[in-house]
Amino acid sequence: MSGPSHVPAYEVRIAEDPADREACFAVRKDVFVAEQHVPEDIEYDVYDAVAVHVLAVREDGVPLGTGRLLHGEAAAAKTGGEAAVGSLGRLAVTAAARGLGVGAALVRAIEEAARARGLTAVDLHAQTHALGFYERLGYEAYGPEFPDAGIPHRAMRRVL
Numbered sequence: 454m455s456g457p458s459h460v461p462a463y464e465v466r467i468a469e470d471p472a473d474r475e476a477c478f479a480v481r482k483d484v485f486v487a488e489q490h491v492p493e494d495i496e497y498d499v500y501d502a503v504a505v506h507v508l509a510v511r512e513d514g515v516p517l518g519t520g521r522l523l524h525g526e527a528a529a530a531k532t533g534g535e536a537a538v539g540s541l542g543r544l545a546v547t548a549a550a551r552g553l554g555v556g557a558a559l560v561r562a563i564e565e566a567a568r569a570r571g572l573t574a575v576d577l578h579a580q581t582h583a584l585g586f587y588e589r590l591g592y593e594a595y596g597p598e599f600p601d602a603g604i605p606h607r608a609m610r611r612v613l
Contacts, residue, residue, distance in 0.1 A: 463517055463555065465562045468506040477506045477519035484545035491602040503527050505570075507562045509546075509555045518546035518555040522563045524570050532576045538610070539567040541577040560590050564613060574612045581605040 468474045478497065485491040504521040511517055523531065523540040532538040541563050546555045567575050578601060579587050584594060592609040599606055 463509050463511045465507055465509045465558045467566065468508040468519070473508050474506055476510065476516040477508050477521075480516050480519045480547055481543055481545050483547060488548070489604065495602060500527050505563075505566045507559055507566065509550070509559055516547070517550035517553070518544075518559050520544035520559045520563050522566050522575075524567065524572060531578070537571070537573040539570070539572040539575045541575050544577075556586065557590060564611070568613055572613065574610055576608060576610045578606045579609050581607055584609070
């Protein structure tokens with residue numbers, strides 16, 4: 454995927470090898486733990502072992518962003534137990550890559566991974582400041598605002 458000529462080219466891929474997964478975790482540490490002060494012991498969880506992780510990486514190998522998809526039993530607690538609904542989470546884009554379309558590309562890659570697994574919708578818990586970003590991608594908020602790691606969130610869903 455390429456942006457305007459002044460934007461470095463990058464690709465979004467499923468993080469299948471250990472180096473890609475480590476890059477995903479490093480981006481999350483930079484964004485959630487360092488920038489947003491989410492405690493490290495709650496940033497990483499048992500779902501990381503079963504999630505589909507996606508990684509955006511620049512041509513020169515620099516990681517730009519990540520996100521994950523939970524499906525099946527792993528997603529049930531976040532989606533109201535609906536088997537055909539996946540859970541998008543841990544979407545993070547490095548400060549240097551914000552505004553380049555990386556976040557939207559990651560969301561679309563997660564949606565493709567959901568479709569490939571037979572899912573019909575994707576839920577997520579959006580930080581309230583990011584509601585507009587997800588709304589532009591077709592997600593609709595539902596339910597009340599709630600805190601997660603001390604940050605206000607809203608549940609959102611997009612039917613695929």
